[in-house]
Amino acid sequence: MQFGYITHLFSGKAENVYAAASVGSHFILNNLLHFAFVMLFVRSHFHWAELVLVLNFVNLSSLYFRHHTYARFIHAPAVSGPLAWTFVAIYWNGALMVPHQHNLVARVFGNIFIWSILAYGSFFIVAYKDYTMGFALTVLSAAIGVAQFQRQVVALQWIFAFVIMALLFVMTVVIAVPAWAGRDLRWRRTAQTDSERAPLLTE
Known part of the structure; x- marks a missing residue:
């Protein structure tokens, strides 16, 4: 799904490019924080992993409330999907912590x-x-x-x-x-x- 989002950065329609670019900084930060979470999680550093998840939750929540009106093919892979996963992951990792x-x-x-x-x-x-x-x-x-x-x-x-x-x-x-x-x-x-x-x- 994220690949589909990335392809819209090269779309021929200006409105699609603008919408995809508008969420780009949050999208990149989400992937970096998710990578950090995985590295901490597999090493059983659950407390630090929880902190990373909370930071990413704040990042994605800010993204959602600022850009929730964009087209679904941008919204789902870059905004709502990662936010839903991060919300559940906070409880999942918290239970292990x-x-x-x-x-x-x-x-x-x-x-x-x-x-x-x-x-x-x-x-x-x-x-x-x-x-x-x-x-x-x-x-x-x-x-x-x-x-x-x-x-x-x-x-x-x-x-x-x-x-x-x-x-x-x-x-x-x-x-x-x-x-x-x-x-x-x-x-x-x-x-x-x-x-x-x-x-x-x-x-």
Whole structure:
């Protein structure tokens, strides 16, 4: 997907080049920070890796709120996709960072915090009608569910993960289908027309 984003830097359309170039600095910083995270993670430096993830989360959040209106073929690979992954990675790496992560208290907190994925995704779906963020978090929730199921069948977290996946998927489809069909989905009733509000005319 990032390769597709890079190709738009060489597009023949000026608006595509401008949009791709506008997110370029954040895109480069994201890749550098992600590389740093991987190097720290594989060496089990989880505390430093968490710091890098938080910095990248700030970087990508700033990018999102400044440039969330760009075309989806730029938005998804350079903005919403990396942001969704970084948000989930903060919890993933954070769980590894905490000592005694297999005890009851850690599991309870894990079962609570996993619902933040639903809250986070719902915010972008409702506030920005961003189905790319919804799809990204849906896939990540499914991945968590599969991983937790393979790790421990008798547990709640994989059930919660699949429930979150299903809810995000439904909300995302509700937003995505009208967008693909060229219709604007409105959450509120439109105001009545002037003719409907006008008083009846007497003859």
